[in-house]
Amino acid sequence: MSAHEPSGSSTFSPPAGLSRREQILREASRLFAAHGFHGVGVDEIGAAVGISGPALYRHFAGKDAMLTELLVGISTRLRDGGQQRVAEAAEAGEPASAALEALVAGHIDFAIDDRDLITLHDRELDRLPADDRRRVRQLQRQYVELWVETLRGVHPSLAPERARAAVHAVFGLLNSTRRLSRPNALPDREETAQLLHRMALAAFTEAARQD
Amino acid sequence: MSAHEPSGSSTFSPPAGLSRREQILREASRLFAAHGFHGVGVDEIGAAVGISGPALYRHFAGKDAMLTELLVGISTRLRDGGQQRVAEAAEAGEPASAALEALVAGHIDFAIDDRDLITLHDRELDRLPADDRRRVRQLQRQYVELWVETLRGVHPSLAPERARAAVHAVFGLLNSTRRLSRPNALPDREETAQLLHRMALAAFTEAARQD
DNA sequence: CATGGCGGTTAGCGAGCGTTAACCTGACGG
């Protein structure tokens, strides 16, 4: 196998491509998304990166720790990315609707390009140990609330509870990408992204309409 | 399926409420939805209906068979219900849009009232043995195609591939109910149903808009 | 009143799981 990579002369830097840890996380997310957390064995994960079984414990405390790191990473990226987009829109003096559109566009990029992670994000939360689960749930809640606030900035008449339901519904809509496109690459990524974008905004607008 | 159920002369066939089989299926669906198929043991399922472990094998061939029966049942109900609603709308001479609305309304009823089943329906398919999986996938595909045809009846300009993506997206939107309302009963079922209904139709309309 | 079988019970098996232990190797800094 590849013993050592052609990295620079420094003491030890990540091997240019992906570090072992990152390799493992990537393969683990693929396998967890495909077969479920309990449906994947540690030997299987090891085999996917060319090492076998217990060697994983040189990089992670256990199987749970891999799932925890994946879910915390996803939730953090989503929340931080969302906060940044909203903040940028605000600083640029753009209208509230621009912030909402930025949230939608960012989520779509994520849902299309990191399909496995999005799958884990709303499927495997309950497989976490209680402490980590609380932490991830908190991050997810913050992300949802960011959307709710932004949405209500565009449609102030929308009641909070209703807005929250609408946000969850749109998440479901956007995350449907995991069901499309069997292999890995979308037939036409941009077209799919635009379709979802428009459907999401239309759904929001309708949710806010007075009846 | 089952050899001897209520049948003729027996004084005491179905225990008035749910048969043992139905009890087991109900509890199994709850547990599978909560912890995932691999995350639930047969002892746990047995305990949930007041019997213990191996007694389940008097009613089912195995754990796989329970999941199979649940998923086949769900997929069949969805497809048959959808076909019936579309047929009824056609016989009544209603416009194509009425058929689409009937599909949406029917799916929402299902998604709200049988939340656990909807969860299994799009999460646990890959845990089935290959034969059963093919069978369920076929039923699901027929249901999707029914929606696609109906949608294209309303918006003939919509390309089939695009329509299919839109249908999957709306399924994701409607199935988001499983994420709402932690305990069991929705705060206001009718209001939620109407909100989802309108959002779904608006998303469809936007998907069909020419750009 | 014997009987048959439905629907339970407990014991236990064999496989697979996550994890630990003990050991090895090759690269690198002093």
Next chain:
DNA sequence: CCGTCAGGTTAACGCTCGCTAACCGCCATG
């Protein structure tokens, strides 16, 4: 040139799992 140590290996442990075996009580029926 040697010691350290990161990052592998295989063996094995203990536990849990799905499932089978063996047994049994109840109750409707002939």
